[in-house]
Amino acid sequence: MGSRGNGVVGSSNGAVDKGVDFANYFCTYAFLYHQKEMLCDRVRMDAYFNSIFQNKNHFQGKTVLDVGTGSGILAIWSAQAGARKVYAVEATKMSEHARSLVKANNLQDIVEVLEGSMEDVVLPEKVDVIISEWMGYFLLRESMFDSVICARDRWLKPTGVMYPSHARMWVAPIRSGLVDQKKNDYDGAMDDWYGFLDDTKNSYGVDMSILTTPFAEEQEKYYMQTSLWSNLHPNQLIGTAAIVKEIDCLTATVNDIREVKSTFSSTISMEQTRFCGLAGWFDVHFRGRIEDPAQQEIELTTAPNTNNGTHWGQQVFLLHPPVHVDQGSNLDISFSMIRSKENHRLMEVDFDVKISQTSGKILPSIKKKFYIE
């Protein structure tokens, strides 16, 4: 949720600089205020709570690993559901609070909190269950699942279960006043710039017009090309949603998720509306595994919803100018998402949209690049 992605995280050989990674990413998770925000997300809490307590068969007498335990909540529930032993790994000093929370709830004989990164920590044994709340905006922002994969490959027994077991990414076309708002903000910034150019020339004798193009590019990127967080209303979805990625948490590799590519179609379902951009969200499922399924399958979805919004919201990719479409218009969409070179926890997204109107008219391809910061 909190990483701002300013510094270059990776070196030329690809290795991640841990100090920079901490400065950019991990640090916000060390704040109780941030943990509380996530603990107050009822949809998130209910899903994990139910996935554990309605599937005690997976926990009773078992060993569990909680990857990125934060305050320790999932580890504590796992212990309360009957686990024999729980290893709760946390990279930040939040681990100290997790440790005192475990003790205050009398679970110190079951839950062992370990401070360190999942890549470095050493457990005394392999585990029956790996549980983790690793999902970032649009699922993969923060690239925390890499750490879950690492944990799985090192510490999950061959018969072990992943919580959640599956994840999916969704994309749908939307309408939104944000596209006008951001365009106005951009225009305002450029008007202001031209006034600034005049002032600087007249008052200070320096011609800064050469910087207009890079300034406009910087503002364009900031206002128009950076994905936005929003909790959309379902009536903002104007066409069919499509799955752009499916992940089996038991078998996925880092390579499987490094690049997400998909081509899909979406039919506009709303009469006479404006196609203002695309929304991305995710869902995860707790199904256990084929050989050892969950007694009660649980789903956690972050799709637009009137009452059950989550702290993840959806990621909004605005397309300006919006295009007037009608019920039955067809969108052929190519979607591609890769990690930013400067910071593997942030993403670059490319959309290519071909609109076929109900009249038969086919509009030229709209291609746009976005940044998930």
Add this chain to the structure above:
Amino acid sequence: MGSRGNGVVGSSNGAVDKGVDFANYFCTYAFLYHQKEMLCDRVRMDAYFNSIFQNKNHFQGKTVLDVGTGSGILAIWSAQAGARKVYAVEATKMSEHARSLVKANNLQDIVEVLEGSMEDVVLPEKVDVIISEWMGYFLLRESMFDSVICARDRWLKPTGVMYPSHARMWVAPIRSGLVDQKKNDYDGAMDDWYGFLDDTKNSYGVDMSILTTPFAEEQEKYYMQTSLWSNLHPNQLIGTAAIVKEIDCLTATVNDIREVKSTFSSTISMEQTRFCGLAGWFDVHFRGRIEDPAQQEIELTTAPNTNNGTHWGQQVFLLHPPVHVDQGSNLDISFSMIRSKENHRLMEVDFDVKISQTSGKILPSIKKKFYIE
């Protein structure tokens, strides 16, 4: 202005990790939007413009070093004022914009832009003038003056001049509604916390009350102990202001500025008012040097001012609860500021205030620690 101070910048031997320093500090300066904010500060621009063009004796035919050139403005003015050669050093990719700005203003034969840190860069010669806009909030936040000292010790001729030549830090007692606002915010956060504790116990069976103390400390630090940016109105100053530090830019060492300590008194000048905290600001002067003085001494002040506010504002250190004082009440104040261990660009401030009321009553010492983040 922009550094957020999240990651640990220094290692155990004191060396600064450059990647972390970039992620925490330098990165915001690479944005044109941020440069423009500073270029739009008329008070700042006028002071530097006047200091150069009203003191052409220091620039005509001379060599100049601009430390942290940003967009290149000071380097450009120095060249326009007649400098023979200007070296403009900039640590971020903003140097590329500075280079194109120099060229667009036909000064490429005079101004050479060098990308790199002042600590690493190598100049072909020593210089007559070092000019730099290095001041952070309350003067020393960002600790950029360290780089100016480094530049001076390596590259300034024995007869050379510093622009600015002198700097001072000021503190005064203030009144401000912010103290009530922040206290309300803190109380709101704690009320919310207690509701959260109940919900978590009732809905999810986990007792998080053990975290109340660390959560309260975290909120207290955030709302009540972190200095605020504000552009105060002069009528918010309720007593005499005092100089807590004076710096001669020609001779100051890093050790001189690592710790700022001062004891001073302030007499309340306003009738029946509330002492709500202290404000800190700075001024700098362009006086040249004794052997080679400025023809026109220029001052740049960030003191509270109705019309001439700057982007630096003042730093506000709130004291809750506020104390009722009257005209003639006396404050004996001990002030101490040191660098944060985790990040040398951020500060820790300690205040010790003894109030003597006009009635003769002397209140117990008010001691408080603050963080300049």
